[in-house]
Amino acid sequence: MTHKHPSRRGLLGASAALGLGGLMSLGGLGGCASPAQGPSIGRVVVIGGGFGGSTAARYLRMWGGNIDVTLVERNPQFISCPISNLVISGFKQMADISRGYQGLQALGVKVLQGEVVAIDAQARKVRLGDGRELGYDRLILSPGIDFMMEQVGGLAGAFERGDATHAWKAGPQTVALRQQLEAMADGGVFALSIPKAPYRCPPGPYERACLVAAYLKQHKPKSKLLVLDANPEIQSKKALFEKAFQQHYGGILEYRANAELREVSGKLAKLEFEDVKADVLNVVPPQRAADIAVKAGLVNVNQRWVGVNWLTMESTAAPGIHVLGDALFPGPLMPKSGHMANQHGKVAAAAVIQLLKGESVNPAPVVMNTCYSFVTAKDVIHVASVHQYDAAEKIMKTVPGSGGVSAAANQIEGRYALSWAQNIWDDMLAG
Numbered sequence: 505m506t507h508k509h510p511s512r513r514g515l516l517g518a519s520a521a522l523g524l525g526g527l528m529s530l531g532g533l534g535g536c537a538s539p540a541q542g543p544s545i546g547r548v549v550v551i552g553g554g555f556g557g558s559t560a561a562r563y564l565r566m567w568g569g570n571i572d573v574t575l576v577e578r579n580p581q582f583i584s585c586p587i588s589n590l591v592i593s594g595f596k597q598m599a600d601i602s603r604g605y606q607g608l609q610a611l612g613v614k615v616l617q618g619e620v621v622a623i624d625a626q627a628r629k630v631r632l633g634d635g636r637e638l639g640y641d642r643l644i645l646s647p648g649i650d651f652m653m654e655q656v657g658g659l660a661g662a663f664e665r666g667d668a669t670h671a672w673k674a675g676p677q678t679v680a681l682r683q684q685l686e687a688m689a690d691g692g693v694f695a696l697s698i699p700k701a702p703y704r705c706p707p708g709p710y711e712r713a714c715l716v717a718a719y720l721k722q723h724k725p726k727s728k729l730l731v732l733d734a735n736p737e738i739q740s741k742k743a744l745f746e747k748a749f750q751q752h753y754g755g756i757l758e759y760r761a762n763a764e765l766r767e768v769s770g771k772l773a774k775l776e777f778e779d780v781k782a783d784v785l786n787v788v789p790p791q792r793a794a795d796i797a798v799k800a801g802l803v804n805v806n807q808r809w810v811g812v813n814w815l816t817m818e819s820t821a822a823p824g825i826h827v828l829g830d831a832l833f834p835g836p837l838m839p840k841s842g843h844m845a846n847q848h849g850k851v852a853a854a855a856v857i858q859l860l861k862g863e864s865v866n867p868a869p870v871v872m873n874t875c876y877s878f879v880t881a882k883d884v885i886h887v888a889s890v891h892q893y894d895a896a897e898k899i900m901k902t903v904p905g906s907g908g909v910s911a912a913a914n915q916i917e918g919r920y921a922l923s924w925a926q927n928i929w930d931d932m933l934a935g
């Protein structure tokens with residue numbers, strides 16, 4: 505192995521792999537804890553104040569040599585999907601997963617609450633629902649996912665009436681599902697439907713199953729949790745989740761593979777060969793890139809996802825628009841996770857700064873992921889991976905031997921998981 509002095513760009517790639525706050529030492533990029541001063545070098549609009557967009561907005565201000573950054577988010581505050589399964593099961597409160605945007609504002613990010621309804625890639629401007637227009641030199645879009653309601657008959661109506669909930673975007677749905685679970689009688693049936701992969705957070709539904717079962721075991725032990733998985737098997741940390749199901753939730757949790765939901769009627773879940781009557785019906789619907797990406801003509805892979813150039817995160821459908829997070833067609837084995845969206849945000853922020861300065865971008869970005877899952881209120885398992893740009897294939901590839909999973913569920917990782925959440929919220933929202 506040869507050792508060279510790392511170039512600034514090399515450091516950038518390496519420090520993207522360091523993840524949270526890993527680029528603080530990059531003096532050459534204006535890398536310091538306070539935003540750079542001086543004349544503006546460009547206008548960037550960021551759509552979506554979730555994991556990807558907030559991170560990009562923060563790091564543009566920190567590294568940018570003074571970039572005019574406007575973040576547009578429809579919701580008044582950030583509410584985290586990670587840790588939301590603990591709220592549903594009663595082990596945490598909504599306040600524990602909610603944060604404001606004051607940290608970003610203190611860094612000089614202009615935060616606008618509003619809905620972006622149109623993107624004009626030619627004229628380089630976006631329009632908000634209230635008619636406001638914002639011009640940009642570069643646009644960063646991290647809008648998350650929306651649901652493919654058309655794939656499950658009756659589902660849209662069931663969500664509207666409250667016969668079914670998804671709680672796959674944290675907020676009022678998280679509260680609704682918690683209330684339904686609390687209101688369910690002991691002896692009731694909670695059905696959780698999981699769509700075919702790919703979907704947001706591969707281990708998320710199995711974590712939810714464990715935590716709902718933990719609540720039932722403690723408070724309503726005569727009840728049943730049916731996990732109706734459209735996939736042929738558990739999609740992440742399979743052996744560890746199977747062990748948790750058996751060890752903690754035998755007699756309460758029943759897992760059924762290849763159980764794809766076709767239709768919802770009232771609280772009846774219609775599968776291919778059977779109907780399941782639920783007291784609480786929790787449906788995680790099939791997903792695609794969020795509506796605004798579809799509207800803007802950015803969805804160009806499998807009619808579901810956005811393709812990007814991984815060196816810059818720039819859309820392969822429209823120049824000047826950088827797309828992050830769950831909306832992407834990912835690299836092999838790259839999960840749709842908050843941690844990964846945070847990493848995309850850092851790669852995009854660095855690339856946008858370099859493009860605005862007329863510099864060349866990092867030729868070898870590296871990103872990493874860790875996903876923790878609670879299998880009880882205290883015991884946690886993780887999966888981790890590192891992904892590196894492959895110049896020949898122009899994709900992000902998993903670095904062999906880089907990742908792995910926990911040997912067994914344990915309480916130390918329970919503490920790590922809660923710290924991970926606090927740290928990543930601090931990292932993306934600047935405190």
Ligand SMILES: Cc1cc2nc3c(=O)[nH]c(=O)nc-3n(C[C@H](O)[C@H](O)[C@H](O)COP(=O)(O)OP(=O)(O)OC[C@H]3O[C@@H](n4cnc5c(N)ncnc54)[C@H](O)[C@@H]3O)c2cc1C
Pocket residue numbers: 551552553554555556557576577578579584585586587588589618619620621646647648649671672673704705708712794796828829830831840841842843844845874875876877
């Ligand atoms: C139950 C559950 C548990 C999870 N647990 C974990 C975990 O432990 N670890 C982990 O890493 N990941 C976890 N995830 C996944 C994680 O939440 C997502 O991968 C992450 O949120 C993706 O970030 P994003 O920026 O792509 O989208 P989001 O974080 O969803 O952000 C998108 C934002 O864009 C806004 N928006 C969309 N369209 C518009 C528009 N037109 N105008 C204005 N604003 C708009 C939305 O309001 C939203 O705030 C979990 C997910 C779920 C559902």
